[in-house]
Amino acid sequence: xxxxxxxxxxxxxxxxxxxxxxxxxxxxxxxxxxxxxxxxxxxxxxxxxxxxxxxxxxxxxxxxxxxxxxxxxxxxxxxxxxxxxxxxxxxxxxxxxxxxxxxxxxxxxxxxxxxxxxxxxxxxxxxxxxxxxxxxxxxxxxxxxxxxxxxxxxxxxxxxxxxxxxxxxxxxxxxxxxxxxxxxxxxxxxxxxxxxxxxxxxxxxxxxxxxxxxxxxxxxxxxxxxxxxxxxxxxxxxxxxxxxxxxxxxxxxxxxxxxxxxxxxxxxxxxxxxxxxxxxxxxxxxxxxxxxxxxxxxxxxxxxxxxxxxxxxxxxxxxxxxxxxxxxxxxxxxxxxxxxxxxxxxxxxxxxxxxxxxxxxxxxxxxxxxxxxxxxxxxxxxxxxxxxxxxxxxxxxxxxxxxxxxxxxxxxxxxxxxxxxxxxxxxxxxxxxxxxxxxxxxxxxxx
Ligand code: GLN
Numbered sequence: 412x413x414x415x416x417x418x419x420x421x422x423x424x425x426x427x428x429x430x431x432x433x434x435x436x437x438x439x440x441x442x443x444x445x446x447x448x449x450x451x452x453x454x455x456x457x458x459x460x461x462x463x464x465x466x467x468x469x470x471x472x473x474x475x476x477x478x479x480x481x482x483x484x485x486x487x488x489x490x491x492x493x494x495x496x497x498x499x500x501x502x503x504x505x506x507x508x509x510x511x512x513x514x515x516x517x518x519x520x521x522x523x524x525x526x527x528x529x530x531x532x533x534x535x536x537x538x539x540x541x542x543x544x545x546x547x548x549x550x551x552x553x554x555x556x557x558x559x560x561x562x563x564x565x566x567x568x569x570x571x572x573x574x575x576x577x578x579x580x581x582x583x584x585x586x587x588x589x590x591x592x593x594x595x596x597x598x599x600x601x602x603x604x605x606x607x608x609x610x611x612x613x614x615x616x617x618x619x620x621x622x623x624x625x626x627x628x629x630x631x632x633x634x635x636x637x638x639x640x641x642x643x644x645x646x647x648x649x650x651x652x653x654x655x656x657x658x659x660x661x662x663x664x665x666x667x668x669x670x671x672x673x674x675x676x677x678x679x680x681x682x683x684x685x686x687x688x689x690x691x692x693x694x695x696x697x698x699x700x701x702x703x704x705x706x707x708x709x710x711x712x713x714x715x716x717x718x719x720x721x722x723x724x725x726x727x728x729x730x731x732x733x734x735x736x737x738x739x740x741x742x743x744x745x746x747x748x749x750x751x752x753x754x755x756x757x758x759x760x761x762x763x764x765x766x767x768x769x770x771x772x773x774x775x776x777x778x779x780x781x782x783x784x785x786x787x788x789x790x791x792x793x794x795x796x797x798x799x800x801x802x803x804x805x806x807x808x809x810x811x812x813x814x815x816x817x818x819x820x821x822x823x824x825x826x827x828x829x830x831x832x833x834x835x836x837x838x839x840x841x842x843x844x845x846x847x848x849x850x851x852x853x854x855x856x857x858x
Contacts, residue, residue, distance in 0.1 A: 456499030489586025506541030536566030561812025568837025583618035641675030646780030702746025
């Protein structure tokens with residue numbers, strides 16, 4: 412009730428939620444209390460949480476921030492939702508997000524922009540802006556989120572909270588509305604690394620319903636939290652500190668590195684030479700995958716359907732014209748174009764080759780260091796409306812996050828300081844494949 416009351420009081424300003432269902436939350440909380448009374452409580456039984464509106468949850472509207480799914484009550488739950496439910500976590504509501512997770516500012520939601528709790532004129536970041544804003548405003552202790560090109564790390568950074576995107580394949584995508592399937596990965600946003608570790612323990616795990624889910628032994632992500640950092644080799648990619656990085660952000664990251672050095676970490680300069688190419692490669696591959704994933708929204712099986720139409724093709728056209736927002740349409744157009752006959756080799760295939768080069772850059776870098784540190788975004792949160800008219804400017808702000816997804820690596824953001832306007836700045840920690848426990852340890856020692 413503490414959190415529900417807080418949501419009621421503060422959400423009208425923040426718009427971090429798409430759905431809140433007080434009666435249902437209270438019923439779930441009562442069930443958790445009963446489990447506790449019966450001696451069946453686990454570590455997280457009764458802990459309130461929020462799901463990004465991209466995770467299907469049985470009986471809850473799962474809109475994915477789109478008019479297309481505004482009428483969609485999910486008949487089943489995502490693997491992540493099932494796991495959270497089984498652990499006894501109680502859902503407070505469903506977090507606002509950019510439509511189909513396409514965006515970096517949360518201005519692309521059908522339900523309106525989310526405000527940054529630190530400054531209501533600022534964006535909270537995207538696409539998981541509702542999750543990050545809700546944690547930052549203490550409307551929930553933890554939230555789920557997804558990261559296709561930065562959507563966990565960047566809003567966590569802009570809202571001064573902690574978030575981790577695991578290695579691709581660690582968290583099941585079953586029931587997570589698909590954007591770009593080869594890049595999408597779920598993960599937690601919380602106040603601190605320790606809470607992220609506890610949440611990841613619940614969210615991760617093999618699931619045969621996702622063909623890219625990895626069959627690995629269960630891990631305890633808290634196991635390395637208290638290790639000293641002495642001897643840890645920390646790589647600083649030259650390309651992450653080049654032109655375009657805001658001076659205040661650079662200073663916060665330098666101070667963070669100095670702090671880790673004080674704790675015994677060794678700093679090595681590394682190079683990720685293809686960093687710049689991550690933007691064109693990502694903005695070919697992600698729209699290509701999105702254009703096919705979103706072909707399912709045809710008005711026939713579920714979701715929005717135009718009220719009036721002449722024939723089947725007219726129904727498809729009107730449904731999609733009405734149901735999708737401008738950015739989603741832009742991605743579908745770009746994606747269909749780069750996959751089309753005659754352009755496939757020049758764009759899509761080329762982008763896939765660059766993707767391999769980017770993964771190889773990281774492979775070489777991890778021969779010299781254990782974790783990579785850098786900024787999450789070139790600036791702290793920008794103002795609402797500042798970049799919404801210029802998609803290319805918006806895409807450029809993803810420069811430090813996209814390569815991690817293209818390589819399938821884990822990445823996280825941990826609060827590190829503020830810019831001169833008092834807007835939060837996150838430190839990005841990039842790990843090698845399955846390096847989550849080590850990254851969480853670095854973050855925990857830093858916090
Ligand atoms: N900003 C990127 C995009 O718009 C990443 C979004 C995400 O990670 N879901 O595609």
